[in-house]
Amino acid sequence: MSQLEHTSAQYRSLRLSAIGRDLVGLVSQAEANDLSHLSFAQMLAEHEIAERTRSRISRHHRQAGLPLDKHLEDFDYRHQTTITKRQVNALLDFGFIDNRENVVFIGPPGVGKTHLAIGIGQKAIQAGYKVLFRTALDLVEDLELAEMKGELKKRISQLAKFDMLIIDELGYLPMTAQARFNLFQLVNALYEYRSIILTTNKDFTDWGEFFHHDNVAIPIIDRVIHHSNIFMLGGESYRLKQKTSS
Incomplete structure (x- = not known):
């Protein structure tokens, strides 16, 4: 040698x-x-x-677990005029993560909520933060399985090790009473401790109907919107527009 x-x-x-x-x-x-x-x-x-x-x-x-190779550089701000590039770029110093704040994108399907969430998640990883992406359905099933095993607190502790949790598409499918309780336990554990990016098609005024009980909806909303950056996205579905123009 x-x-x-x-x-x-x-x-x-x-x-x-x-x-x-x-x-x-x-x-x-x-x-x-x-x-x-x-x-x-x-x-x-x-x-x-x-x-x-x-x-x-x-x-x-x-x-x-980011599902798609979506980048902020590819986001079409000309189509989505309800949010500006400057507003999104202002999030990229990641002060909202350091300050344990949340980001909420509200709007109908196809207007770019998931694209923005994934793009910000990509940038956060590049900046050194630990990020986890889950659809609301997958997250609810994950928590439900943990609860059935008697390991809900353990699973929530594991999720809380990430600096930022992206919860995508909350509000598209109904939730059982147990699922709502499990979600509240997670949101409560992350409150002022970790950051959440949430995408939803439901305005907060409709959450009581979605959760079937204001006693569950109100405390979840309270913890999500406190110290949060909320963006209302509108317009025609970008995916539908692409399909009809092709």
Whole structure:
């Protein structure tokens, strides 16, 4: 084993895997640029940090479960005139996550609510936050299964490890009394502790009807809208418009 191979193995044993893997190229680059010892040491550190950051972001993308490759750069603000690019960009300093605030997109199907939620989620992951995407139906089923196993508190604690939870399409399907209770338990646990992005086709005035009981709807609404950024989206369905124009 050469000295270079031995040194690479030592870096890997120290769990500096990126340096250990790429040491040959890094040494060649340092020699070609006649780097000082300090500059070479700095290059090694920066390389390891960059690779760890890339690996962490990749892992967070996989964990997030984002269903579609939607990006804010592709959002058509010309079609959706009820929200502006400036309003969305103002969210991208992620102060709302740091301050445990929520974002709510309300509007009919097809106007871009999910696109915006996913796009913001993508940006949040790139900025280093842990994000989880769930449709309301999948989330309700997840909580219901945990409740049946007697593990509801444990599952809520697991969900609360994410910096931001995206709940998509709340209001499209009816919910049982147990499902409503489970959802309240989750929202209550996240309140002022984690951030939620919520997309819904139901105005808050209709939530009592959707939840079949104001005693459940009111406390959920109270916790969702307190410290929240609410956007009312209108207009014709973008998907329908694309289909009819093709």
